[in-house]
Amino acid sequence: MKNFKLTRRDALKATGASLAASAALTSGCSEAPKSVSGPKSINGVMPWSNWAGNQVCYPAERMRPRNEEALVSLLRESSGKIRAVGAGHSFSALVPTDETMLSMARFRGVKDINYETKEVTVGAGTRLAALGDALAVEGLGMINMPDVNTQSLAGAIATSTHGTGQKFGSLSHYVTGLTLVTAAGDVLKCSALENKDVFDAARCNIGSLGIITDVTLQVRDNYYLKERSEMLPLEEAFEKMEKMRLAKQHFEAYGLPHSNHVLVIEFSEVS
Known part of the structure; x- marks a missing residue:
């Protein structure tokens, strides 16, 4: 099979197109579906x-x-x-x-790096892609990442965003400290040693505890991952998935509705 690259974002788009096509067929519609515009402003208020x-x-x-x-x-x-x-x-x-x-879009960028402990303090509004680039310049890298890297750091932590790999935790797992401003305007420094109860809750807070202004993350030396993506027939994918899940450093499978195929993606660290 020829190598190709298909991300989850591509898969989501393909799934959406498949569902739209299926709906058109089941409704007996022979015309192309009308384009759908986004939400419009109401009384001058932008959505x-x-x-x-x-x-x-x-x-x-x-x-x-x-x-x-x-x-x-x-x-x-x-x-x-x-x-x-x-x-x-x-x-x-x-x-x-x-x-x-x-x-929190203005709270961006790496604020501090502790090269001895390999911890970095980052503005809450920093996008994950930008953080990866900034760390690479310093010879460092995140321990695990989701495949959608346009999220903000605080948002990804608040919603327990995760990557893949059974030996890896979510992004929240690698948070060693954070600054939280409460609804009353009090500024709290939180870690496993300071305001621990708030720290534990804030690592998956869904926006309910206050506003996080910065996050300190455990990172590691920079490294490289090799990606391999393959589209497999449904039955073959089911036969292989469990073995691949256990054998690969990072593994995920993405079913495509109405296609009878599964996209399998694996990542392995390389020198």
């Missing part, structure tokens, strides 16, 4: 929607504080509800609000 388009809202205010001091002032002065938003990759209704939506 927010997540990446999948299944969550939409019309926030009355959108805030993007420039620093921790501005964030603290905002939280102390606010009398309504505030929902934090990252990159919008969660399928569930964590973000939608008709009050205040708060973005």
Whole structure:
């Protein structure tokens, strides 16, 4: 079989196209489906929607504080509800609000590196792809990563985003410290040694404890992974998946509805 690259994002698009085609066939429609536009503004209020388009809202205010001091002032002065938003990759209704939506997009970049312990402190709004690039320059790398790397770091941690590999934890597993600003505007430094109860809860907080401004992560020396993707017939995939799951460093399988095929993806560390 000829090698090719197909990501989960490609697979999702292919699945969507397959479902749309199936719906057209079962409804007896012979015409091409009409294009669907995104959500429109209402009374001048621009909509927010997540990446999948299944969550939409019309926030009355959108805030993007420039620093921790501005964030603290905002939280102390606010009398309504505030929902934090990252990159919008969660399928569930964590973000939608008709009050205040708060973005941490200005809290980006690597703030500190401890080369001895291999820990890095990173702004909460940093996208995972940007973090990987910044670490590579320093000869470091994340221990595990999801295959969608456009998420914000705080959002990925808040929703327990994970990669693959039975020997690896989720991104939250590698958090060794964080800074949290509560709804009252109090700034808490949290780790296994300081505010431990808050620290444990904040590592999968779904936006319910306050606003995370920075995260300290355990990382490792930079390394390389080799990817191999293969499209297998359904029955063959079922025969091989369990063995591959146990044998491969990273392994995932993605079923494609109505196709009778499964996309299997494996990653192995190489020198």
